[in-house]
Structure formats: C-alpha cells, structure tokens
Amino acid sequence: MYSSTGIDASNFVSGVDTAFMVILGIAFFFLISITATMIYFIIRYNKKRNPIAKQIKGSTKLEIIWTIIPTILVMVMFYFGWAGWRPMQNPPENALEIETTARMWSFNFKYPNGRITDTLYVPQDQPVKLNLFSLDVIHSLYIPAFRVKQDMVPGKENQFMWFTPRSLGDYDLFCAEYCGLQHSYMYSGVRVLPREEFDKWYSDTSRVVSTAGAAPEMKGLQILRINGCNACHSTDGSKLLGPSYRGSFGATRIVETDGEKREIIVDEEYIRRSIYEPNSDIVEGYSSGLMLSYKDLISEEEIEDIILYIKSLND
Amino acid sequence: MTREGNQHDEISYLRVQGRYRGIFAWIFSTDHKRIGLLYLYSIMTFFLVGATLGLLMKLELIAPGKTVMEAQTYNGFFTFHGVIMIFLIIIPGLPATFGNFLLPIMIGAKDVAFPRLNLLSWWIYVFGALLALSSQFMGDGPPDTGWTFYAPYSFKTTTNMLPAVMGAFVLGFSSILTGLNFIVTIHRMRAPGMTWLKMPLFPWTLYGTGWIQLLATPVVGITLLMVAAERILNIGFFDPSMGGDPILYQHLFWIYSHPAVYIMILPAMGAISEIIPTFARKSIFGYRAIVLSTLAIAFVGYFVWGHHMFTSGMSGTALYTFSILTFFVAIPSAIKVFNWVSTMHAGSIHAEPPFYWAASFIFVFMIGGLTGLVLGSLATNVHVHDTQFVVAHFHYVMFGGVGFAFMAAIHYWFPKIYGRMYDKGMAKTGWLIFFIGFNTLYLPMFYLGIRGMPRRYFDYLEEFHGPNIISTIGAVVLIAGLFMILSNLIVSARKGEKASGNPWKGNTLEWKIPSPPPPENFEETPVITRGPYDFN
Numbered sequence: 030m031y032s033s034t035g036i037d038a039s040n041f042v043s044g045v046d047t048a049f050m051v052i053l054g055i056a057f058f059f060l061i062s063i064t065a066t067m068i069y070f071i072i073r074y075n076k077k078r079n080p081i082a083k084q085i086k087g088s089t090k091l092e093i094i095w096t097i098i099p100t101i102l103v104m105v106m107f108y109f110g111w112a113g114w115r116p117m118q119n120p121p122e123n124a125l126e127i128e129t130t131a132r133m134w135s136f137n138f139k140y141p142n143g144r145i146t147d148t149l150y151v152p153q154d155q156p157v158k159l160n161l162f163s164l165d166v167i168h169s170l171y172i173p174a175f176r177v178k179q180d181m182v183p184g185k186e187n188q189f190m191w192f193t194p195r196s197l198g199d200y201d202l203f204c205a206e207y208c209g210l211q212h213s214y215m216y217s218g219v220r221v222l223p224r225e226e227f228d229k230w231y232s233d234t235s236r237v238v239s240t241a242g243a244a245p246e247m248k249g250l251q252i253l254r255i256n257g258c259n260a261c262h263s264t265d266g267s268k269l270l271g272p273s274y275r276g277s278f279g280a281t282r283i284v285e286t287d288g289e290k291r292e293i294i295v296d297e298e299y300i301r302r303s304i305y306e307p308n309s310d311i312v313e314g315y316s317s318g319l320m321l322s323y324k325d326l327i328s329e330e331e332i333e334d335i336i337l338y339i340k341s342l343n344d
Numbered sequence: 345m346t347r348e349g350n351q352h353d354e355i356s357y358l359r360v361q362g363r364y365r366g367i368f369a370w371i372f373s374t375d376h377k378r379i380g381l382l383y384l385y386s387i388m389t390f391f392l393v394g395a396t397l398g399l400l401m402k403l404e405l406i407a408p409g410k411t412v413m414e415a416q417t418y419n420g421f422f423t424f425h426g427v428i429m430i431f432l433i434i435i436p437g438l439p440a441t442f443g444n445f446l447l448p449i450m451i452g453a454k455d456v457a458f459p460r461l462n463l464l465s466w467w468i469y470v471f472g473a474l475l476a477l478s479s480q481f482m483g484d485g486p487p488d489t490g491w492t493f494y495a496p497y498s499f500k501t502t503t504n505m506l507p508a509v510m511g512a513f514v515l516g517f518s519s520i521l522t523g524l525n526f527i528v529t530i531h532r533m534r535a536p537g538m539t540w541l542k543m544p545l546f547p548w549t550l551y552g553t554g555w556i557q558l559l560a561t562p563v564v565g566i567t568l569l570m571v572a573a574e575r576i577l578n579i580g581f582f583d584p585s586m587g588g589d590p591i592l593y594q595h596l597f598w599i600y601s602h603p604a605v606y607i608m609i610l611p612a613m614g615a616i617s618e619i620i621p622t623f624a625r626k627s628i629f630g631y632r633a634i635v636l637s638t639l640a641i642a643f644v645g646y647f648v649w650g651h652h653m654f655t656s657g658m659s660g661t662a663l664y665t666f667s668i669l670t671f672f673v674a675i676p677s678a679i680k681v682f683n684w685v686s687t688m689h690a691g692s693i694h695a696e697p698p699f700y701w702a703a704s705f706i707f708v709f710m711i712g713g714l715t716g717l718v719l720g721s722l723a724t725n726v727h728v729h730d731t732q733f734v735v736a737h738f739h740y741v742m743f744g745g746v747g748f749a750f751m752a753a754i755h756y757w758f759p760k761i762y763g764r765m766y767d768k769g770m771a772k773t774g775w776l777i778f779f780i781g782f783n784t785l786y787l788p789m790f791y792l793g794i795r796g797m798p799r800r801y802f803d804y805l806e807e808f809h810g811p812n813i814i815s816t817i818g819a820v821v822l823i824a825g826l827f828m829i830l831s832n833l834i835v836s837a838r839k840g841e842k843a844s845g846n847p848w849k850g851n852t853l854e855w856k857i858p859s860p861p862p863p864e865n866f867e868e869t870p871v872i873t874r875g876p877y878d879f880n
C-alpha cells in the first residue's frame with residue numbers, strides 16, 4: 030500500500046505491513062465512525078430541532094462497554110506489532126556479516142574480505158547482518174523499503190540489524206537520527222544484486238572501484254568520496270566544516286598545536302598527519318574534535334593518491 | 345489592557361487601582377486573574393515567534409535544495425521552534441493562563457493558596473524565557489541540537505546550547521511552583537459544599553497536571569544540570585569516549601518529557617469537558633468516568649517514556665513492556681472521546697465559536713491519538729520512528745490537541761475575561777481557514793513518514809517533493825487563519841460589544857459572577873449544593 034517499492038523488498042515487509050494494516054484499519058474505522066456520529070448529533074440535536082436538552086448523566090453499562098472494547102483492540106494491535114517486530118531481534122547464523130560504520134556524515138560498509146564501500150551491496154535472498162558502529166554521535170540506519178531502522182550509538186557494543194533482501198533493485202538508505210549540519214545529506218543506497226553478480230562484484234577486492242583509464246589522481250577523488258570526506262571538505266574552494274582542498278596544497282596555515290599557534294606550509298607530511306592525527310594540528314578558524322582519525326581506514330598508498338588529487342586541484 | 349474602554353458599574357479586576365500604576369499594576373499584581381493574563385500575553389508573544397519560525401521552515405521545504413536559508417540556520421530554527429513551543433508555550437499553556445484565571449473562581453475561592461508564590465512563578469517564567477532566548481544572540485551561534493538536546497551531539501556541537509538548557513531548567517521551577525500552588529489550592533480552598541465529586545472537570549485536570557508537574561519536573565531539572573555539568577566540567581555522564589552512556593541521557597530526558605505531554609494535554613481535555621456541556625445545555629456524560637480517566641492518564645503516563653526509544657537498542661523485555669503500557673494509555677483517552685460525543689446526544693446544541701473549536705478538537709485529537717497507536721506498536725514504530733510521521737503525530741496532539749483546546753478556551757472565556765464579546769462571524773471564518781490549513785499542513789507529513797522521509801531534514805530527495813509542496817501551502821493558509829482569529833480577539837478586547845455575566849448560559853461558578861469579575865471574585869463565598877453540570 031505505502032511501500033515505496035510496491036513489493037516485498039525484504040523478509041520483514043509483510044509482518045510490518047500487516048501491523049500497519051491492522052492498526053490503520055482500526056484507526057480509520059474509529060475516526061470515521063466517531064466523526065460521523067458527532068456530526069450527526071450536531072445536526073440532529075441542533076437547538077432548532079431540539080430546543081430542550083434531555084438531561085442524561087451517564088450510563089455505567091456504556092462506560093464498561095467502551096472500556097472493554099478498546100482494551101481488547103489494543104491487545105490485538107499490540108500483538109501484531111510484536112509479531113512483526115520479533116524476528117528483527119533474531120539474526121540467523123548463516124548471515125553475511127558486514128561491519129557498518131557511521132560518522133558525521135557518511136556510512137561505510139566493510140565486508141568480510143576487507144572490501145569497503147559507501148553503498149551497501151547485498152545478494153538477493155541472502156540473510157545479511159549489519160554490525161553497527163558509530164564513531165562520533167548517534168546516527169540511525171534506516172532502509173525504508175526494508176522496514177528496518179536501528180540507532181548507532183557511539184561506544185555501544187553488539188548493535189546490529191539484519192534482513193534478507195527479496196527483490197532486486199536500488200533502495201534508499203538514510204540516517205534517521207539528527208546528527209548535525211549535514212544530517213539530511215547523510216544518505217546512501219542499497220543495491221540488491223543476483224547471487225552471481227554479487228559474487229563477481231565481491232571477488233574484486235581492490236578497495237576502490239577502479240575508474241579504468243582515468244587519470245591516477247581521479248583515484249584520489251574516489252577515495253575521498255568513499256570515506257565521506259567531502260561532507261566536510263569542498264573541492265571548489267568553499268568553506269564547509271573543514272578547509273577546502275582547492276588551493277590548499279602549498280598554502281600557509283596558522284595551526285594550533287598543543288595550545289601553541291604556529292605557521293606551517295601544507296605539504297605531503299602535513300596532509301598525512303591531518304588524516305591520521307587530525308586533532309594534533311588544528312587549523313585556525315576550525316573546530317577540533319570534528320574530524321576523526323582515519324588510521325585504520327586509509328592506507329599510506331591511498332594517501333599518496335589523495336595528495337595527487339589535492340595537488341591537481343591547484344592547476 | 346482594556347482599562348479605558350471598560351464602563352462597568354462595579355469595579356472589575358481590570359480597573360481596580362492598587363498600590364502600583366500602569367504596567368506595574370500588572371507585573372507586580374498578585375491577583376490570580378492578572379497573573380493569568382500576564383501568562384496569556386507572554387505566551388501569545390512567544391507563540392508568534394515560534395509560528396514564524398515554523399512557517400519559515402516550511403517555506404524552506406517547499407522544494408529540495410536550499411530555498412530560503414542555509415542548513416545551519418534551518419537546524420537552529422527547528423531547535424528554537426521546539427524549545428519555544430514546548431517549554432515556553434505548551435507546558436505552561438493552559439494551566440498557567442486559564443488555570444490561573446479560572447481555578448480559584450471555579451472552586452469558589454478568592455485567589456490561589458499562595459498568591460505571592462504565583463507571581464514569583466511568572467517572574468521565574470520570564471527569567472527562564474529570557475535565558476533561553478539569549479542563546480540565540482550570544483556566543484557562538486544559536487544551538488542546533490533539536491529541543492531534545494541529545495547526547496553526545498549536544499556536547500560536540502560548537503553552538504551555544506548552554507543558555508537554552510539552563511533556560512529550560514529555570515522554566516521547570518516555574519512549572520513546579522504553579523503545580524504545587526494548584527494542588528494546595530484545590531485541597532484547601534474549595535467553597536463549602538464543593539466535595540471532590542462536585543468539582544468541575546477543568547479543576548480536576550489541573551489537579552492531575554499539578555501532580556505531574558510536581559513529581560516529574562525535578563527529573564528533567566537534574567538531567568539538564570547534568571548536561572550543563574558535563575559541558576562545563578567534562579564529567580562524562582553521557583559521553584561514551586569518557587565511559588558515559590548516551591542512552592542514559594535519553595531515559596532521563598523522556599522520563600520527564602513524556603509525562604510532560606500529559607501536563608499539556610490534560611488541562612486541554614478539561615477545557616473541552618467544560619465547553620461541550622455548556623453548548624449542549626446538557627450535563628456532561630459520565631462525569632466519574634472522565635475524572636477516573638484523568639487520573640489514570642496522569643498515572644500510567646509516567647511509565648511509557650520508553651516508546652521514544654524503541655530503536656535505540658534497549659532489551660527486548662523493556663521494549664514490549666513499554667509498548668503495551670503505551671497502548672493502555674490510549675484507553676482512558678478513548679473513554680473521554682466517547683463521553684464527549686455522548687454528551688452531545690440528545691442535547692440542545694448551540695453552535696457558537698467555542699463549540700466549533702471543541703468539536704474540531706475531538707477530530708484532530710483523535711487523529712493524533714490514533715496515529716499514536718502506530719507509534720506505540722513495535723513493528724510499525726521501527727519503520728516510522730524519527731520520520732515526518734512522528735512530526736505529524738505530535739503536531740496533531742500538541743498543536744491540534746492543546747492548540748485547538750486553547751482556542752476553544754479563549755473563545756469560551758473571552759467574555760468573562762474582558763467583559764466583551766468578539767465578532768462571532770469572523771471567529772467562525774477564522775476557525776474554518778485555520779482548520780483547513782492545519783490539516784493540509786500536517787496530513788501530508790504522515791504520508792511522507794510512511795514513505796520514509798526522516799525528520800529534521802533541511803533537504804530531501806526529489807521523490808518526496810509533491811507532499812512537501814502541499815504541506816507548505818497548508819502552513820500559509822493556517823497562518824492566514826491565525827491572523828484573522830487573533831486580530832478579531834485583540835480588537836474585540838477593547839472595542840467589542842459588552843458581554844453579560846453569563847453569555848453562554850454556562851453553569852459553573854465563573855458564570856455566576858459579573859464579567860469581568862470583581863477583584864475578589866465573589867462578594868460572599870458561595871455555598872455549593874448542586875453538581876457543576878446540573879442544567880435544570
């Protein structure tokens with residue numbers, strides 16, 4: 030009815046949608062019948078038609094009836110809500126486990142073979158379990174078509190969500206918990222592939238999808254995209270939460286190191302340090318604590334590509 | 345105020361000359377009626393600010409991408425909008441304005457139990473409000489955390505959230521003192537013969553609310569202090585990087601903020617329970633059932649806060665306990681709706697403006713309540729939690745429920761407060777425009793939420809565009825209706841036709857004294873022999 034896909038995109042859709050139908054059905058029934066009764070009374074017992082009111086003070090029988098009926102109905106509604114939700118708590122043993130990390134303002138997905146992506150690729154009909162981690166504030170992973178949502182609380186262990194994708198296609202994936210400036214841009218997608226296609230995609234373990242034939246520095250841009258750097262750094266010179274890459278290479282910066290101000294020049298070493306220990310030198314006019322270290326996420330070679338790309342923005 | 349225009353023979357509370365003159369005769373007055381009006385004017389002023397912010401946000405959302413403001417401004421706006429609407433308007437809302445004005449009169453007393461404390465509450469309110477407002481103009485920019493101040497974002501943001509938190513803390517004291525004052529007043533000052541079960545329903549709901557204010561508000565006070573301490577001293581209650589727990593913050597916050605919803609809605613229900621019998625010329629149906637359901641809501645309402653946290657990873661047992669309790673709160677609310685509608689049965693209905701507001705209150709409140717069932721149920725909550733659906737739901741309850749009841753109340757008690765009547769035709773037209781605008785604004789948001797659009801979104805994907813346009817149009821219509829309603833009331837307070845002591849033929853005590861009431865309310869203390877809704 031209200032599925033954005035119109036189909037069973039995941040194993041939870043039918044349970045959740047049944048609960049929706051039951052509750053919305055009961056809700057519409059009461060809304061319409063009570064409103065209609067009220068309007069009827071207002072017309073029927075208008076002062077012109079009924080100049081003298083009949084003083085009725087109540088009826089214990091009615092009070093009992095309209096306490097019991099709603100009580101039964103809420104139990105029914107509770108049951109359907111519980112039944113649709115319970116399977117979400119029990120991931121199957123054979124699920125494909127994907128380490129999912131959120132930070133301001135991007136998600137990334139790490140597969141068992143080490144492959145990292147910013148879009149979630151999953152095989153059709155395979156149970157998938159996302160182990161959820163947040164590096165900074167609370168985020169919430171939400172895939173409307175699958176009817177799943179789970180908060181990602183920093184520092185909390187054993188957070189997960191699971192589902193079995195049923196239909197091929199691309200689906201939206203949002204961050205649902207407000208997490209600051211770019212919250213509404215913290216979204217990505219889920220791509221459900223047929224088994225063979227997924228396996229082919231999966232076996233390509235180079236961490237970055239090669240842009241065949243493209244200039245080497247474009248690899249740098251890919252890495253920045255996948256790691257969500259562009260949420261805070263622009264490539265066109267405009268100031269976001271962090272300084273723009275454009276024109277930064279070779280520029281002089283005033284930075285604060287351990288509370289001391291000093292002047293430095295942006296070079297390879299500085300960029301490397303900015304990525305691995307972002308809070309050791311804080312650029313004047315920007316806040317500390319926003320950018321987190323990418324020590325285990327970005328390799329030395331990848332930093333070389335990033336530097337190539339940043340340099341390329343200068344010409 | 346309406347001093348000049350008032351030509352009543354008896355000296356009314358509006359004209360009486362006390363120790364101070366001019367504005368001081370108001371801001372230092374301990375007369376519960378004047379204090380009620382002080383709250384009314386403060387609340388209306390803040391409401392205009394909050395509504396303007398709401399309209400601007402809706403304009404921003406008329407199209408994807410940036411339209412009228414930056415993302416940071418938008419995030420600041422929804423924070424400020426929420427803080428104003430919740431802490432400055434809906435929580436004090438009906439109790440502080442109509443409660444202050446009417447509670448003593450309706451129970452046959454000359455004033456509340458502690459008139460000076462009552463004035464102090466208003467001063468604390470103003471101080472808290474200014475503190476909260478100062479966050480907009482000082483320091484490193486307006487807070488951008490949302491009115492919920494969720495940790496750890498509220499500690500990471502560089503914006504100026506401390507004054508807003510301290511403002512909310514101070515406002516809590518105002519609320520506690522008002523609650524205490526009302527409870528004591530109701531226990532000690534009822535007129536001779538007014539047994540508990542002869543007390544009108546509006547005071548009954550103020551009584552339920554008073555207890556929630558007294559018992560729940562300290563929890564949020566402590567929580568907000570912890571937030572302040574955390575931010576200033578870096579203690580680490582809630583910061584995971586220092587071993588704290590962000591979920592603890594959410595529990596503490598909602599332990600108060602959920603019962604707060606009932607602080608807001610109970611007096612609204614009370615006002616409706618006064619208005620419907622008067623305009624149906626008929627005794628309220630099921631007086632005892634309404635009293636019992638009021639107390640049941642106040643009680644069960646303490647134990648449902650967890651339904652704000654179904655996706656935060658609480659244990660399964662906690663989840664379904666909170667879910668089932670949430671469903672149980674729906675029952676007393678349903679009972680009230682059945683009783684209100686039954687009151688109309690076999691009545692003699694005078695469809696005056698307050699009745700329009702009251703009947704439409706039942707409609708919008710039902711939508712708010714019934715969509716609450718979707719949120720109380722586990723499976724469906726997971727899907728629509730933190731989406732536009734939730735926003736639509738609580739605007740139906742808060743703005744639809746409390747807001748419509750407030751409008752009903754002001755149109756009902758206006759002639760009592762000012763001794764003048766407004767233009768009824770204009771009031772009805774204003775109501776119609778407002779009602780249409782309201783539903784056009786919020787109904788599409790239910791749809792958007794079910795389709796998966798998260799809340800607190802500055803920008804959205806093209807697939808959500810259509811319903812957002814409709815919603816923005818609704819916002820513009822609603823504001824137009826609001827202007828019509830308010831201008832009618834403001835003009836009529838000075839220039840309206842004179843109203844008699846009992847223009848609606850009401851039966852409760854406030855209608856037995858002149859309009860506007862004399863400073864001491866009653867010349868001699870009334871003795872109560874009949875129930876509040878005995879119409880013959």
Ligand SMILES: [Cu+2]
Binds near residue numbers: 169
């Ligand atoms: Cu996020």
